[in-house]
Amino acid sequence: MRIRGAGRIARSAAGALGDFAKRYAGNDIAAFRADLDSAAKTLLGSRPTAVSLRNGVMAAIKGSDSAETVQEAKELIIGNSKDFIRRSEAAVRDIALIGAKRIEDGDVVMTHCNSSVAIGVLAEAHRQGKDFRVYATESRPWRQGILTVKDLAKEGIDTTMIIDSAVRLVMKKVDKVFVGADTITSQGALVNKIGTSQIALAANEARAQFYVCSETYKFSPLTVAGDLVRIEEREVSEVVKPGEIPDSVKVYNPVFDVTPPQYISGIITELGLISPGSVYGIMERKFGTELIGE
Ligand code: RUB
Numbered sequence: 547m548r549i550r551g552a553g554r555i556a557r558s559a560a561g562a563l564g565d566f567a568k569r570y571a572g573n574d575i576a577a578f579r580a581d582l583d584s585a586a587k588t589l590l591g592s593r594p595t596a597v598s599l600r601n602g603v604m605a606a607i608k609g610s611d612s613a614e615t616v617q618e619a620k621e622l623i624i625g626n627s628k629d630f631i632r633r634s635e636a637a638v639r640d641i642a643l644i645g646a647k648r649i650e651d652g653d654v655v656m657t658h659c660n661s662s663v664a665i666g667v668l669a670e671a672h673r674q675g676k677d678f679r680v681y682a683t684e685s686r687p688w689r690q691g692i693l694t695v696k697d698l699a700k701e702g703i704d705t706t707m708i709i710d711s712a713v714r715l716v717m718k719k720v721d722k723v724f725v726g727a728d729t730i731t732s733q734g735a736l737v738n739k740i741g742t743s744q745i746a747l748a749a750n751e752a753r754a755q756f757y758v759c760s761e762t763y764k765f766s767p768l769t770v771a772g773d774l775v776r777i778e779e780r781e782v783s784e785v786v787k788p789g790e791i792p793d794s795v796k797v798y799n800p801v802f803d804v805t806p807p808q809y810i811s812g813i814i815t816e817l818g819l820i821s822p823g824s825v826y827g828i829m830e831r832k833f834g835t836e837l838i839g840e
Contacts, residue, residue: 547688551662552728552764553638556602557631559589563606564627567620578616582607582623594776595737595802596728597766605630605763630763637761637816638663642670645724645759645814653678653721656713656754659739660690660697661726663759667814668724669701679704681716685739687784687799710741717748727760727813731769732829734807734822736760737777740800746809755811762815765825767833777802 549558566585572578586603593599606627613619645667649655655678657664668680680703684691691707698705708716723745729737736742736758749756766775782797791797807822817828 550690551660552596552598552726553634553662553761555593555596556598556763557634559592559599560602560606560627560630560634562589563603564624567623567627570616570620573616575614575616575619578619579611582610582619593778595778596764597768597775598728598761598764600766600768601763602630602634634761634763637763638666640816641759641761641814642666644816644819645757646671646674646676648722648755648757648812648814648819649676649678651677654681654719655679656681656683656716656720656723656745656749657694658683658691658723658725658742658745659685660693661724661738661759663761664724664726665694665697667759668698668703672701672703679706681706681708681720683707683713683741683745684709685741686710687780688801690739713741713745714748714751717745717752717754720749720752720754722755722757723749724757724759727758727764728802729766729769729775730758730760730764730813730822730825731766731775732826733769734810734813734825736805736807736810736813736822737775737802738805740803743803743805743809746805750809756805756809758810758813760813760815762817762828762832765829765832767829770826770829775802775804777804 589603608626610619610622641663649671682691682694695705695707725742727736727738746756778801780799780801785797785799810822812819
């Protein structure tokens with residue numbers, strides 16, 4: 547949790563593989579491949595839900611299988627890793643510009659958890675002089691909302707923090723919701739911080755628009771092959787203190803949930819504002835079949 551947010555997780559993983567390649571001292575290509583494989587597996591095992599991590603790792607090691615020398619493989623991975631990070635940062639900036647167009651003077655906006663991409667959209671709209679205010683959820687149990695309200699306040703955005711259970715009450719005043727993404731499935735469903743799907747339901751009921759801010763490397767090619775997205779479960783200690791509840795009581799702490807495509811007004815990507823129904827087509831264009839499978 548020291549590195550969080552699906553975009554940062556992906557950039558850190560790609561950067562870590564670039565560093566691994568830079569520091570690798572051996573000359574045996576077979577040993578290099580085995581060590582690279584183990585490094586990639588360690589990274590992939592660190593957070594199970596965000597497919598950006600897998601896509602970042604795959605992008606960094608792309609083509610290294612056919613390198614004939616360690617030097618060749620190292621140069622390739624270092625280049626891939628820099629390239630992925632550069633494209634990822636550019637995508638975040640492009641999404642901010644595209645998403646900001648959706649914010650109008652007088653809007654009341656809601657955001658959830660701590661998405662650097664959604665915050666980028668709000669910050670850009672504010673920089674453009676748009677007059678709007680934001681409700682940000684606390685996002686129990688880890689309370690990433692504290693980070694969000696600090697980020698928004700630093701930008702000078704009119705921000706109100708609410709507890710997660712106030713979402714439906716507050717939604718009556720909200721025009722638009724902007725959230726980030728950990729993974730987007732081939733069917734256009736969103737996997738994001740726990741509570742996102744309740745916010746989408748409340749937005750749908752109140753006829754507020756619900757926008758997802760997501761780089762296309764958060765689209766999951768694995769879901770094309772029918773794989774389910776694994777929802778990370780975290781420690782009980784995030785929810786209750788030791789001894790606070792009877793030992794016989796179980797605690798279930800899933801940290802992401804799934805929002806079905808019918809609750810999503812649009813997905814703001816670096817390629818433009820798309821409907822959940824166009825995700826598969828973009829994945830086909832972007833990934834082909836190369837990233838599907840192990
Ligand atoms: C963070 C979270 C964010 C997405 C997108 O969860 O759910 O909404 O990861 O973030 P956690 P970004 O704190 O458990 O990593 O837009 O920054 O990529």
